[in-house]
Structures are given as structure tokens and as C-alpha cells.
Amino acid sequence: MSKNSFKVLRPGINTTFQDLGRDNLYHVGLPFSGAIDKRNFLIANSLVTNREDDAVLEFAYQGPLLEFSGSQTSIVITGNVNFKIIKKDTSEIKGECYRTYNLNNKDCLDIISTEKSVYGYLSVKGGFQINKFCNSYSTTVRAEVGPNNGKKIEIGQTIILNAVDSAIEKSLEYLNSKIEFIRVIKGTNFDYFSEDSIKDFTSKDFIVSKLTDRMGMRLSGPKIKNLKKTNIKSEGLGKGVIQVPADGDPIVMLSDHGTIGGYPKIAVVISADYDKLAQCPPGEKIKFKIVNLTEAENLYKIYTMETKNIINKIR
Amino acid sequence: MIKNIYNLGDAALYCDFGDTVNKETNLKVINYFNDIRKKNITGIKNIAPSYNKLIIYFDLELTNYKKIKDTVENLDISTFESAKTKIVKIPVCFDDEFALDLERVEKKVGLGKKEIVNQLISQKYFCYMTGFIAGMPFLGDIKEKIRLDRLETPRVKVPKGSVGITEQFCNIYTFESPGGWNIIGNSPKKIFTKDPTKLTLIDPGDEVEFFEISKKEYSKFNEQK
Numbered sequence: 081m082s083k084n085s086f087k088v089l090r091p092g093i094n095t096t097f098q099d100l101g102r103d104n105l106y107h108v109g110l111p112f113s114g115a116i117d118k119r120n121f122l123i124a125n126s127l128v129t130n131r132e133d134d135a136v137l138e139f140a141y142q143g144p145l146l147e148f149s150g151s152q153t154s155i156v157i158t159g160n161v162n163f164k165i166i167k168k169d170t171s172e173i174k175g176e177c178y179r180t181y182n183l184n185n186k187d188c189l190d191i192i193s194t195e196k197s198v199y200g201y202l203s204v205k206g207g208f209q210i211n212k213f214c215n216s217y218s219t220t221v222r223a224e225v226g227p228n229n230g231k232k233i234e235i236g237q238t239i240i241l242n243a244v245d246s247a248i249e250k251s252l253e254y255l256n257s258k259i260e261f262i263r264v265i266k267g268t269n270f271d272y273f274s275e276d277s278i279k280d281f282t283s284k285d286f287i288v289s290k291l292t293d294r295m296g297m298r299l300s301g302p303k304i305k306n307l308k309k310t311n312i313k314s315e316g317l318g319k320g321v322i323q324v325p326a327d328g329d330p331i332v333m334l335s336d337h338g339t340i341g342g343y344p345k346i347a348v349v350i351s352a353d354y355d356k357l358a359q360c361p362p363g364e365k366i367k368f369k370i371v372n373l374t375e376a377e378n379l380y381k382i383y384t385m386e387t388k389n390i391i392n393k394i395r
Numbered sequence: 396m397i398k399n400i401y402n403l404g405d406a407a408l409y410c411d412f413g414d415t416v417n418k419e420t421n422l423k424v425i426n427y428f429n430d431i432r433k434k435n436i437t438g439i440k441n442i443a444p445s446y447n448k449l450i451i452y453f454d455l456e457l458t459n460y461k462k463i464k465d466t467v468e469n470l471d472i473s474t475f476e477s478a479k480t481k482i483v484k485i486p487v488c489f490d491d492e493f494a495l496d497l498e499r500v501e502k503k504v505g506l507g508k509k510e511i512v513n514q515l516i517s518q519k520y521f522c523y524m525t526g527f528i529a530g531m532p533f534l535g536d537i538k539e540k541i542r543l544d545r546l547e548t549p550r551v552k553v554p555k556g557s558v559g560i561t562e563q564f565c566n567i568y569t570f571e572s573p574g575g576w577n578i579i580g581n582s583p584k585k586i587f588t589k590d591p592t593k594l595t596l597i598d599p600g601d602e603v604e605f606f607e608i609s610k611k612e613y614s615k616f617n618e619q620k
Binding site: 103104105106107108109110112213214220222223224225265267268313314315316317318320321338339340341345348349350351373376377380384 | 401402403404405406407409416428432440441442443444445446447448449450452455456459460524525526527528529530531533569570572587589591594595598599
């Protein structure tokens with residue numbers, strides 16, 4: 081019997097294998113990478129009863145069109161995603177996120193687009209037949225490392241799935257909520273910026289620009305004025321770090337960011353709000369609010385507890 | 396040793412070793428980096444050494460800022476072994492095809508091509524750190540005669556292998572990338588190997604020597620790969 085597989089009829093804009101990310105290689109220039117929206121990643125694997133660190137396909141904006149070959153498999157899509165399943169007899173099923181579907185030989189999965197968000201996740205029961213690179217299934221396209229030779233999924237290629245014994249039926253009632261503020265902690269160069277600019281930073285709207293990808297998110301809004309110096313000695317960066325270059329427009333570092341940077345750091349997005357910020361599509365307005373370290377730590381506890389509670393509601 | 400420790404967000408420790416960028420300070424950073432790595436401290440996920448800073452990333456589900464700060468402050472630095480280092484020789488072709496900013500450099504530093512190349516290849520360099528893109532080494536210090544600022548407008552795409560200079564440093568673009576350094580040559584050598592047992596040819600603390608190759612040797616080098 082041949083293996084279960086997907087043929088890629090359309091790759092989508094930025095479709096990559098991801099997991100929880102790759103640790104311990106920052107010093108050679110490899111960032112964590114990994115699924116940008118951790119909560120939706122974890123829910124996806126739970127719904128198809130995979131291990132929490134199994135690989136998924138992450139897509140952004142437009143997702144892939146995949147033709148399934150094999151006996152049967154169960155899939156789920158998480159996020160805010162418009163998708164459909166085209167059966168072999170050409171009848172169509174409109175897809176709902178957070179519920180599993182069984183695919184039969186020659187069924188197609190058409191992941192049309194993410195809606196009012198950026199990233200979505202496809203998890204397949206049993207996972208994909210791919211290899212880890214340095215303990216992780218995450219793809220870092222810029223360094224060409226990870227599954228699929230470190231590349232995005234391409235048209236015409238075949239993705240082999242691991243064998244599964246039985247189909248499943250699971251679902252979850254869940255809605256991705258928005259939050260009023262993106263909470264941040266003061267950065268290590270917070271005092272480089274003018275009082276007026278700090279006021280603007282914590283009260284005015286910033287708009288997510290089109291110059292946004294897995295590496296970083298550029299914002300536009302009131303210009304942030306630097307009073308001290310616009311370059312610092314190059315040093316480490318991190319997920320959620322907000323740098324302000326000389327032009328005054330903040331850049332938020334996302335999961336594939338360059339590991340070293342030389343712009344002053346005005347703030348850092350708290351771990352609990354990272355998913356929600358990264359899911360904001362170009363054009364969306366965001367507001368920042370400063371919290372202290374203790375508040376941020378508590379908010380992260382709440383975030384992990386909520387994630388567990390959501391996963392426990394899977395039926 | 397560490398002058399100040401701050402939090403960088405809620406999941407990283409930011410250790411400041413002082414304002415000056417020199418080999419001595421950087422070796423302290425590298426020693427801390429090696430020691431913390433060896434100790435496998437619970438919850439530490441990643442460590443990023445740079446010129447004069449060390450950023451330690453931890454898993455907020457397993458530990459927190461206070462715990463990691465206490466651990467780092469109480470490290471016994473008298474037991475630190477200095478990093479094992481090596482000398483790495485890197486071939487560079489300075490053909491006009493690769494020396495994208497040669498004219499600018501000549502104008503700014505007031506030297507001709509031959510002299511600029513000689514200045515660059517006549518000494519060993521210390522690797523302060525690697526990163527930005529995978530495997531990219533930050534090397535220094537270059538001779539004062541050939542120091543200049545970054546490009547006013549960075550390039551959107553610097554070709555893979557490009558050798559650049561800026562201020563007191565030189566580097567090698569291990570992948571195609573945006574960047575603002577003055578490009579004067581190109582190396583055919585694969586620096587980021589992707590071999591999990593030895594990911595990069597050049598590690599922080601190593602010494603690097605450039606040697607000049609002709610365009611013909613450069614093409615041959617590529618055929619061997």
C-alpha cells in the first residue's frame with residue numbers, strides 16, 4: 081500500500097513546517113523560529129491527538145491547496161481560516177476551524193485565506209514524515225535550515241504523512257479574541273526617547289505596515305524621537321523586542337528575527353500577548369500599554385492556564 | 396565582571412559588561428557564555444553573547460527572571476576555563492565583480508585598491524560574535540587606515556559570501572541578506588555548514604585570517620563544493 085501523502089497544487093504565500101521552535105543556537109545566529117501563534121499551534125496538535133511538539137504546516141494569508149492520496153487521514157485547521165474540502169466527486173464542504181475532518185483518496189483541501197489575522201495551522205493525525213534539524217521541526221527560511229531543506233512548501237512537491245491507524249472525530253468551541261492593548265515591558269533603552277514620544281508610544285494608535293513577515297513587523301504612527309543616539313553597539317535581540325531605528329518607526333522582532341541588532345530597544349512585548357500581536361494583519365491598529373515584570377509574569381501564568389483550559393474542552 | 400543585570404522583557408536576562416568594545420571585555424562575555432552552557436541550568440533556552448552583553452533566554456513556564464538572575468550572580472567565575480579557540484583561514488576574491496563598494500571605500504579612506512586589500516589581509520582578526528544571520532562572524536579590529544561608516548542606505552540584498560568592512564570591524568555575509576557594510580570582496584568558503592555537529596567554521600573567540608585568491612581560483616573553489 082502506498083503511503084499517505086499530499087500533493088501541493090498551490091503552495092500558498094508562506095507555508096512552512098513549524099513546531100515549538102529550536103533552542104540553544106542563538107549564538108550561531110539561529111533564532112527560535114517555531115509556530116508564531118503558540119496557542120493555535122498547541123490546539124491544532126491536541127485536536128488530532130498528536131504530541132504537543134509534533135510538526136504542523138503554518139501558513140500566512142493565503143494557504144496551500146493540497147490533494148490527498150492514500151487510505152484515509154484526519155486533519156484539523158486552527159486560527160481564523162476560510163477553507164473548504166473538495167471531495168473526489170467534486171462536491172464541496174465548507175470548512176470550520178477547530179473540528180477534525182477525514183480525508184479520503186483524491187480529496188482536496190483548499191485553504192483559501194486567513195481572515196482578519198495572519199497565521200493559520202494545519203495539523204494531520206500522526207504528523208508528517210519529516211526530519212528534525214538540531215532537535216526541531218521548525219523551518220528557518222533565511223538560514224535554509226529545517227524540514228523541506230529549509231524551504232517554504234513549493235508547488236508540485238509531495239508531502240509524505242505518517243501512517244495512522246484510525247480516523248477520529250474531535251471538535252472545540254473556540255473563538256480567537258482580540259485584546260484592547262498590547263502590553264509591553266520597558267526596554268533597555270527606554271530612556272533614549274523623548275517624553276512626548278513615550279507619551280505617544282503608550283497612548284496613540286500604531287498601524288501594522290505591509291513590511292511585515294515572520295522576521296519582523298514594522299509599525300507606522302507617530303514618529304518616536306530619540307534624544308540620545310540612534311545606534312547602539314550590536315547586541316542580542318529577542319522575540320517581541322521593539323527596536324526604533326533612526327526613522328522613528330518601531331519594528332517588532334518576530335520569531336525568525338535576525339539574532340543581532342544595533343537599534344535602541346524601547347520596549348518588549350510580554351510573552352502573554354505575543355500571539356495576539358503577531359496575528360495582527362497589515363492595516364490593523366494597535367495600542368501599547370506598559371506593565372511591570374511581575375504583572376507580565378502573572379499574565380503569562382494566566383495565558384498558559386487559559387490555553388490548558390481551552391484544550392481540556394476538546395470533545 | 397558583569398556590571399549590571401536587567402530584564403529584557405519577561406523571559407530574558409540582559410547582562411551588561413560595560414560600555415567598551417574590546418577583546419578583553421568580549422572574552423569575559425564568551426567565558427560566561429561557555430560556562431553557563433556547560434552547567435545546563437534548568438529553564439535556560441538560549442544564550443546570545445555579543446561584544447559587551449550577554450542575553451540569556453529562559454522558559455517562563457519553568458523558571459523566572461529572579462531565579463536566573465540569582466544563579467548568574469552566584470556563578471563562581473574563578474573556575475571558568477578560557478574558551479578553546481582556533482585559527483581559521485578564509486579565502487577571499489577581491490575581483491571588481493565582487494568589490495561592490497570599492498570606489499566608495501577608496502574615496503573615503505584615500506587609498507587605492509591594492510593598499511586596501513593589503514591592509515585587510517595583513518593581520519589576524521578576533522571573532523567577537525556570530526549572528527544576525529546564521530554563522531555571520533563579527534571580526535575586528537581592522538587597521539585604522541581603512542575604517543569608514545556604513546552605507547547611508549543599506550542594500551536590500553547583499554550577495555552571499557560578501558566580505559564587508561565598517562568602523563573597526565569586518566564580516567562575511569554567510570547568506571544573502573539586507574545589510575549596510577562596505578563590500579570589498581567575496582569568499583567562496585561555506586561558513587555555515589549545516590552539519591549539526593559543527594554548524595559554523597568560525598566561533599566567538601576564534602582568530603580569522605584572510606588570504607587572497609584569483610577569480611579563477613574562486614570559480615574552481617565553487618566547483619569543488
